[in-house]
Amino acid sequence: MNKLKQKIxxxxxxxxDNTLYIGITTDTKxxxxxxxxxxxxxxxxxxxxxxxxxxxxxxxxxxxxxxxxQIKKWRREKKENLIKYGxxxxxxxxxxxxxxxxxxxx
Numbered sequence: 001m002n003k004l005k006q007k008i009x010x011x012x013x014x015x016x017d018n019t020l021y022i023g024i025t026t027d028t029k030x031x032x033x034x035x036x037x038x039x040x041x042x043x044x045x046x047x048x049x050x051x052x053x054x055x056x057x058x059x060x061x062x063x064x065x066x067x068x069x070q071i072k073k074w075r076r077e078k079k080e081n082l083i084k085y086g087x088x089x090x091x092x093x094x095x096x097x098x099x100x101x102x103x104x105x106x
Contacts (some may be wrong), residue, residue, distance in 0.1 A: 001067070005059060006026050007025075007026065007059065008025070008026055008057075008058045008059070008060065008063075009024065009026070009056065009057055009058070010022070010023075010055065010056040010058065010064050010067050010068050010071070011023055011025065011028050011032075011054065012053055012054040012071070012079065012082075012083060013035065013046060013050035013052050013053065014053045014083075015048055015050045016049050016050075017047050018074070019043075019047045019075050020079055021035075021041060021044055022068055022072050023041065023049055024058075024061070024064045024065060028055055028105065032050060032052050036049045036051050053083050054083045059103060074088065083105065
C-alpha cells in the first residue's frame with residue numbers, strides 16, 4: 001500500500017501576553033483553533049489566545065521535533081529574529097544586532 005506522506009509543520013504562536021509557544025502539527029489552522037478553543041496546550045490556555053507567527057515545513061516528524069527542541073532552547077531574542085527575519089543570527093561582536101534578510105518570510 002502506498003501512503004501519502006503528510007507534511008509536518010513546526011510553528012511559533014504568539015499569545016496575547018506576548019509569550020511564545022513552539023509546537024509541531026500536521027495542520028496549523030486546526031491546531032491553533034484547538035489551542036484557542038481551550039482543547040490544546042495548557043500553555044496557551046494560561047497565556048491566552050495565540051496567533052501563529054512563524055512556520056517551517058518538514059517531511060517527517062523526527063526532523064520537525066528536533067527543530068522544535070532546538071528552538072525551545074534559544075533565548076527570546078533569537079526566536080524573535082527568526083520570526084521577524086527568517087534567521088536567528090545575532091552577531092555578538094557588535095553593539096547592535098545585524099540581520100540577514102536573505103531568508104526572510106512574510
